[in-house]
Amino acid sequence: MHEGIRTEIATLGEFGLIKHLTEGIQLQNPETKYGVGDDAAVLEFPDRQVLVTTDLLMEGVHFDLVYTPLKHLGYKSAMVNFSDIYAMNGRPKQMTVSIAVSKRFCIEDLDEFYDGLKLACQRHQVDLVGGDTTSSVTGLAISITCIGSADKEQVVYRNGAKPTDLICVSGDLGAAYMGLQLMEREKAVFQGETEVQPDFAGKEYLLERFLKPEARRDVVERLAKAGIRPTAMMDVSDGLSSELLHICSQSGTGCRVYEERIPIDYQTAVMAEEFNMNLSTCALNGGEDYELLFTVPLALREQVSQLEDVKVIGHMTAPDLGCALITRDGNELELKAQGWNPLKE
């Protein structure tokens, strides 16, 4: 929350607030005909398919304002939606943002949140075209809808993988989860002791992965440049295991993933050791990585192995072989979705 000058939201009212938050926004895409200011935004996609994804983020469930700066929250809220559009092999183009805020928030807080949103939009050339600004009697609620586009022939679904296809993943996994664990530990340790500053030296990467994820436009662009159209693709938000099971179930395949090939950063490994946690479990089930998980035909092994920051971690199989992790010592473990589930007890 903002420290320093504090301007109450009530001084602007709803329409004044919307104007304050959205003025100066320049539309960047020719597909955006009209943005904020009418009953609906007006877009145009004459020869493309239109992609729509949406997320609802609730305080106390999806984020903790004790350790999440509002600018980071805005940035991340936008990024996780862009990530869904890239996961369809599309490009994000427009975004609507609705927020419900209680009286403990001031205009300066919302400015910070919007600064994060706008930075994300700028980096990914996305137009903020509408939304809703209202009040909440309790916590902060954020709802974002992202609209993207893709060539008709280039849209990639979850259901197109074939047995023998290679399974690929970008970046590394488990770091955002370790960042979250680290934040939770520090929150518990320092509760009440405001003088003490936590020391995150050597763990910056984990915090960045958790607080400021980057949607992988670069990977989608590299795939396009290499002429590779994945047979199936998803972004890793709930955890690698969970996403792999979705692709297998929708494609009607099984899979084999090799533990030793799962990309993990050094800091993630150190932190798992420190927390006495199983490193592979963190990488398989941690979630919030926002990396791209995709499959390509076996014939493209050569091309895909040359892609920067992409690793082949296994292959699809016939469905009756099930979904399994091959451990370092050669054992087969059935893959289970232990990822984050907000509706489980």
Add this chain to the structure above:
Amino acid sequence: MHEGIRTEIATLGEFGLIKHLTEGIQLQNPETKYGVGDDAAVLEFPDRQVLVTTDLLMEGVHFDLVYTPLKHLGYKSAMVNFSDIYAMNGRPKQMTVSIAVSKRFCIEDLDEFYDGLKLACQRHQVDLVGGDTTSSVTGLAISITCIGSADKEQVVYRNGAKPTDLICVSGDLGAAYMGLQLMEREKAVFQGETEVQPDFAGKEYLLERFLKPEARRDVVERLAKAGIRPTAMMDVSDGLSSELLHICSQSGTGCRVYEERIPIDYQTAVMAEEFNMNLSTCALNGGEDYELLFTVPLALREQVSQLEDVKVIGHMTAPDLGCALITRDGNELELKAQGWNPLKE
């Protein structure tokens, strides 16, 4: 809330719940290529403009579950978004629905809410194509995004009205607001006395207008049939005064509205009398009417006056004449937006 069988949401988990709520949904529009089940929905609008509108509804701010059945809430949540698309002279085509629920809700509750959503979708031929289902530590949050389409030349904005244009409104105004007042009164009177049933005889229209508004597709279709393209249009959600001021400010005009011409239902008038409220104030500032407010060139007076359920209530003027209500006794009162503002103290 549901009485009778109660199945905990945790028994299904997030993916099970989404499957339960969305299975059996038939896509109705050729523009919908892929609905629920991937990272994003896939749509196609080759020769049309795409309209996007979104709303975030919070328990305790936008609705009170004490007197709002969940089926009605679902129906209304969808309708208010359809209404925004009609207000652009478009047709709603797809919708995403995100909800955040606390543990006091069971699956049967969500079924009722979705029954209302689905009924609204069926009546307006809208496809439910995606969303998000998550948990809340406090009240219910509902976020809906509606996507519509319109012919390029047919989109109507708020900014196209000219001085001398006629101001028209559909249906009647103030009834939903009186319905809300009635509900609030009964809630206060009967608090704690569960045996006593409130008597709503003779006030059914008010309750229906409040609990189950109907987006005015019929009016948009009648306009199209008559070959009338309004110069400006909005739906009446915050109140006639507030919406008129928006159109005038965006179009750069003033306006004159005649008190005696504002359409008001008999039940609204009786109820205002009973509550000792000024009837015109209710009709001007009540809000939640979801009627269409639009302007047409003076030359179309003949055509527009023949439209069923549409009334001419005044005309636009030069901007320096300001915005005023001409009262029954011929006085001029400056129009002020006293409509609902969730962010005012």
